[in-house]
Amino acid sequence: MTALNSGRVVATFGKHCLVQADQAIVDCVSRGRKADIACGDAVEFKLTSPGHGVVERVQPRRNLLYRSDPFKIKYFAANLDQVLVVTAVEPGLNENLINRCLVAAQAAGIPACIVLNKADLPQTQELHAYLKAYEAIGYPVILVSAKRDVTPLLPRLIGKTSVLIGPSGVGKSTLVNALVPEADVRTAEISRALNAGRHTTTHTRLYELPQGGALIDSPGMQEFGLHHLDLAGLQAAFPEFHRLIGQCRFYNCRHLKEPDCAITAAAATGAILPERLRAYQVLVEERLAAEQLHK
Template identity: 55%
Template sequence: MSNALQGRVIAAFGRHYLAELPNGEILECVPRGKKSEVACGDTLEISRTGTGQGVIDRIAPRTSLLYRSDAWKQKIIAANVTQLIIVVASEPSFNDELLARCLLAAHDQKLEILIVLNKSDLPQVVAARAQLAPYTKIGYHVLELSAKQDVAPLLPYLQGHASVLVGQSGMGKSTLVNALIPAALAATREISTVLDSGKHTTTHARLYHLNPDSDLIDCPGVQLFGLHHLDFAALERNFPEFRPYLGQCRFANCSHSHEPDCAILTAAEQGKIDRRRLALFQQISAA
């Protein structure tokens, strides 16, 4: 990539991207063709086309790619991240199927995982904590905090990582970002000005620098997280509590839903696998 400019995507608006060069200069970039597969966090090879503008020649090889998909298309979320932080809240109640789907996508890309339970100062935290109990039992780390009061407990988990923040609308994710990065609102306004706000309103993700070693990518709220790109074997393998029982069912093609002598169903009956987690697997794998 020595014969061209190299930049990192820090914001995505439709087919328009902002790429940050090593010297801190920001270029507004567009792909050469109609199809675009650029993600926030990507490293690009760019040719300058004018003042503050460039065209994307190539996407550098990625270390990870977080995306969701259905039978017809895929939605790229972020590239080259090392950690997925899923934000849920005590109020409004969160969708545990969405949580399970996000976890599966993170496992597929071998990302570190942290679940943040926001609004922990509210009385409803007791119910939310109980809803997350099956996750803590199988080894997921859940960090409770109130973004409006103190986000300091989250800082050690961000250090040294390129983290991507996801969550459904209403979980307080924006409050969390603004508390972590006080300049985030100003940065958003600046990005909108550069891209002529109103023309490019579909924002896929935005990258913020926490310090020289740590970055945070914020994504719009998600209500659905398709996993059409993951096959059945990947789904069952990425339910951590299933792993001790895989290969022990009577039938090699066991769906873990109704078959006799299913090791997964037996483990659930014995209380070794949470029944709600099993139901989530059956919902996701049957979709």
């Protein structure tokens, strides 16, 4: 019987993944039809030839960050200490996407913060002031310039496994290159290991940080479905709602258009950020629409 080897997944692409075992990188495939392996997973694999193997088992995860639509699930990363949601004044604040990322992290039990990149642009201070409302909820906002100064972010990364997520164009790749001096070299190694013919720009990859810890970079996105969360899960993923749950007129209030809703009333007075309530309502409407499709 062939012995199993242990390692950590450092890149994923479809059914393929790269597993780091000691100092070696092994190109592995997953068993079965589904690609159910995430970057950061601890796995056991069997070598099939030099440099190649099959993942036989995924070790129990501490957590898993993923998104979903009615038809499929997309894994981001596993065994995380924090989620870093990256935004910038250019190409513009995508508040809907930020909230979806924060909800996914909250639902998975992973601490999250917002990284506001491009601090050197004059409009950034105005956006930073607006995002203070998120700090009041419990999501710290870290102001950085990937091209000039990333030191405000460094203390939060040391000794932790972090994932960067966010839309295209906010400077995630530049941020990775500033935090991981050999990122370009590592990316080239991963691309070679996954074969040059594949579209490797869409894979998720893990980098060891020079100061300790690991940084996982995920592809930029424009959509972030959360169809795996039911109504109770969605409510629980908005921490500012918690103190008001149970104060609505109706015990089964969905916080949409019901009369005497404590949460919509709080949003009307500014006690809750109206954009957060709207983000919740859109997610609930998506969930209800999906349930109708499957009836």
